[in-house]
Amino acid sequence: MESGLSSLLSVSIDFETSHLFFPRIIHWILAGLFALILVTKVAPFMAAVKRGERKLPIVGEARDSFRFFGTLVLIVAYFYLMAVVGNMFPYTGYGFLFVSMGFVLLMAFLYMHEWTKKAVITAVITAIVAPSLAWFVLAKLFKITLP
Amino acid sequence: MEFLSLLDITFFLLAGLGALVGIIFGAIPGMTATMAVAVCLPLTYALGLNHGLALLLGLYVGGISGGMVPAVLLNIPGTPSSITTTFDGYPMAQKGEGEKALRVSVIASVVGGLISAAVLFFFAPVLADFSIKFSYVEKFLIIFLALTVIASLSSNMLVGIFSGVIGIWLSLVGVYSTSDGGNGKTRLMFDAMEPYLYEGFSLLPVLIGIFGISTILLEAEKGVKRDIAGERVKLGKGNSGFSLSIFKGRMTNLVRSSFIGTFVGMLPGVGGSAASVLAYTQEKNLSKDSSQMGKGAPQGLIASESANNALTGGALIPLLSLGIPGDSTTAVLIGAFTLQGIQVGPLFIPENVNTWYVMMTALIFANIVMFFLMFYAIKHIAKVVMVPKHLLFPIIVMMCVVGAYAINYGIMFDVWTLLIFGVLGYVIQKVGLEVAPLIIGFILGSQAEIYFVKSLESFGTFSIFFTKSPIAMVLWALIVASVVFSIVVGMKTRAKQKMELSQVAGSTQVKPGKDRDQNSR
Numbered sequence: 331m332e333s334g335l336s337s338l339l340s341v342s343i344d345f346e347t348s349h350l351f352f353p354r355i356i357h358w359i360l361a362g363l364f365a366l367i368l369v370t371k372v373a374p375f376m377a378a379v380k381r382g383e384r385k386l387p388i389v390g391e392a393r394d395s396f397r398f399f400g401t402l403v404l405i406v407a408y409f410y411l412m413a414v415v416g417n418m419f420p421y422t423g424y425g426f427l428f429v430s431m432g433f434v435l436l437m438a439f440l441y442m443h444e445w446t447k448k449a450v451i452t453a454v455i456t457a458i459v460a461p462s463l464a465w466f467v468l469a470k471l472f473k474i475t476l477p
Numbered sequence: 478m479e480f481l482s483l484l485d486i487t488f489f490l491l492a493g494l495g496a497l498v499g500i501i502f503g504a505i506p507g508m509t510a511t512m513a514v515a516v517c518l519p520l521t522y523a524l525g526l527n528h529g530l531a532l533l534l535g536l537y538v539g540g541i542s543g544g545m546v547p548a549v550l551l552n553i554p555g556t557p558s559s560i561t562t563t564f565d566g567y568p569m570a571q572k573g574e575g576e577k578a579l580r581v582s583v584i585a586s587v588v589g590g591l592i593s594a595a596v597l598f599f600f601a602p603v604l605a606d607f608s609i610k611f612s613y614v615e616k617f618l619i620i621f622l623a624l625t626v627i628a629s630l631s632s633n634m635l636v637g638i639f640s641g642v643i644g645i646w647l648s649l650v651g652v653y654s655t656s657d658g659g660n661g662k663t664r665l666m667f668d669a670m671e672p673y674l675y676e677g678f679s680l681l682p683v684l685i686g687i688f689g690i691s692t693i694l695l696e697a698e699k700g701v702k703r704d705i706a707g708e709r710v711k712l713g714k715g716n717s718g719f720s721l722s723i724f725k726g727r728m729t730n731l732v733r734s735s736f737i738g739t740f741v742g743m744l745p746g747v748g749g750s751a752a753s754v755l756a757y758t759q760e761k762n763l764s765k766d767s768s769q770m771g772k773g774a775p776q777g778l779i780a781s782e783s784a785n786n787a788l789t790g791g792a793l794i795p796l797l798s799l800g801i802p803g804d805s806t807t808a809v810l811i812g813a814f815t816l817q818g819i820q821v822g823p824l825f826i827p828e829n830v831n832t833w834y835v836m837m838t839a840l841i842f843a844n845i846v847m848f849f850l851m852f853y854a855i856k857h858i859a860k861v862v863m864v865p866k867h868l869l870f871p872i873i874v875m876m877c878v879v880g881a882y883a884i885n886y887g888i889m890f891d892v893w894t895l896l897i898f899g900v901l902g903y904v905i906q907k908v909g910l911e912v913a914p915l916i917i918g919f920i921l922g923s924q925a926e927i928y929f930v931k932s933l934e935s936f937g938t939f940s941i942f943f944t945k946s947p948i949a950m951v952l953w954a955l956i957v958a959s960v961v962f963s964i965v966v967g968m969k970t971r972a973k974q975k976m977e978l979s980q981v982a983g984s985t986q987v988k989p990g991k992d993r994d995q996n997s998r
Contacts, residue, residue: 409896412878472520475883
């Protein structure tokens with residue numbers, strides 16, 4: 331009995347595949363937990379959704395789609411253009427500086443609720459000053475690499 | 478006293494600046510201490526270890542404290558750990574005692590912060606000394622225990638464990654490094670991703686993405702409303718009516734809550750809200766007269782604020798002695814240490830005695846600066862809650878980019894990692910998974926693998942995890958205890974607490990992101 335148990339527990343790890351040993355265990359645990367959650371949480375939740383008591387997260391909820399997707403689009407464009415402009419002026423950080431200015435301005439406009447003259451002017455000033463300040467302090471004073 | 482030579486005027490200025498910026502971050506609803514530390518990380522790249530630590534610890538202390546401002550004045554917890562501050566703070570503000578409430582909170586905060594710093598100072602070296610003798614087996618079990626504790630204390634144990642395991646999975650992406658005794662092969666990705674993901678995801682972009690970008694996405698989804706539009710900040714006029722006599726007969730409460738906060742802070746991954754809720758309910762149960770609590774009693778503020786500031790010292794204990802972060806903010810601090818080439822763990826304190834003293838100095842100094850800033854300048858700081866988000870958010874995204882890009886000296890993929898984990902963090906919070914266990918799992922996952930595989934390679938049997946040493950058995954007992962604790966007691970108290978809290982919070986407007994309590998402070 332004793333030897334049976336110890337042979338059950340004994341394990342030898344092949345060095346060649348040792349990088350897969352732990353991930354495989356994690357996969358099994360993940361699968362097991364997921365199944366448990368499916369049964370105990372997701373199934374009752376879906377039933378409640380069907381009865382109309384609860385709403386599906388993300389797809390079923392009300393959201394400010396314009397601002398949400400606008401944010402995603404702006405961030406993707408920001409990251410992409412930063413690298414593009416940055417490659418035109420390598421090792422200067424100009425890619426960060428100029429693209430950030432545009433990004434800050436557009437995002438401020440995107441989130442602005444009351445379009446007053448004062449609000450627009452503050453947004454423009456912020457869009458010019460904040461990236462310049464960050465660029466100056468980080469790239470010039472601290473010599474940190476920027477795109 | 479060699480470390481005194483490491484302290485200069487810049488050091489104190491940075492700690493003070495950190496506290497100020499932290500307070501501002503904490504005071505803006507939706508911005509947390511974790512975010513303050515994550516966003517300001519790029520500044521530390523160029524600062525060197527001691528100056529960087531001064532800034533970051535200042536941010537940490539300030540960020541946790543700042544949350545009291547909107548909690549009292551607007552009934553919105555600035556950081557989730559201030560949730561119980563709203564219960565008594567807002568009623569006081571409505572009675573025109575806003576400034577009095579804030580001053581009581583400030584004093585409670587500084588006492589909580591200093592008590593936990595003292596516990597940290599005496600306890601962390603002892604714990605580190607003890608854990609130095611740990612072999613791979615015990616180290617693995619410690620991590621396992623940490624993950625069990627996180628899971629057992631998260632609002633739903635199953636979901637907590639699941640989130641933690643996802644974090645571990647994410648940490649395994651990339652190479653099984655030969656420097657850790659692995660075989661240098663990559664896993665969990667396609668060959669085409671190898672140029673980007675060979676080293677796996679970098680810690681800091683992951684953290685900044687999850688805490689920075691996903692917060693922005695969650696706010697954008699709600700339309701970036703100004704919660705404070707039309708609300709008047711009620712500070713009270715003239716004489717604030719504050720005097721130290723409020724604390725008379727409240728010392729037990731103050732000290733008890735501080736220790737509760739410190740202890741909860743030590744438990745890995747447990748949110749700040751847990752500490753203040755626990756301290757608050759304890760005061761309610763144990764005090765002679767709790768009838769006024771929830772209607773504007775200073776004793777509630779004292780319990781809540783001393784507990785949430787005591788987290789700072791508590792959360793640093795497992796970080797500095799075991800290398801396990803006590804909360805999400807200290808998780809970001811691990812990143813800062815790695816950046817400076819320092820490995821936190823049992824050897825940290827013995828090998829870096831001077832850094833250890835420097836950290837303690839920064840922590841205590843930050844608490845003192847926080848006290849003076851908030852006690853005397855509270856009227857001006859209170860205006861911060863009015864900063865328009867449409868200006869603030871783009872700047873935060875910009876700072877996140879700098880942090881991610883500069884971490885590995887200019888790798889654009891790290892910036893994209895920000896977005897990937899920003900979106901992932903958003904989805905995770907939307908479907909009800911928990912961020913804190915996931916992050917801790919991500920940080921500890923790769924170490925857990927190494928300790929686990931090494932133990933099995935050298936002993937060749939799973940039974941070694943049970944029989945290696947008495948310490949291993951004690952750890953197993955603790956693991957079992959934490960699971961049993963959460964199953965048995967958790968169910969009972971949760972039902973009871975829910976009832977109590979819903980009574981107390983009846984008049985309280987709780988932020989929609991309440992689910993995120995555990996994740997961010």
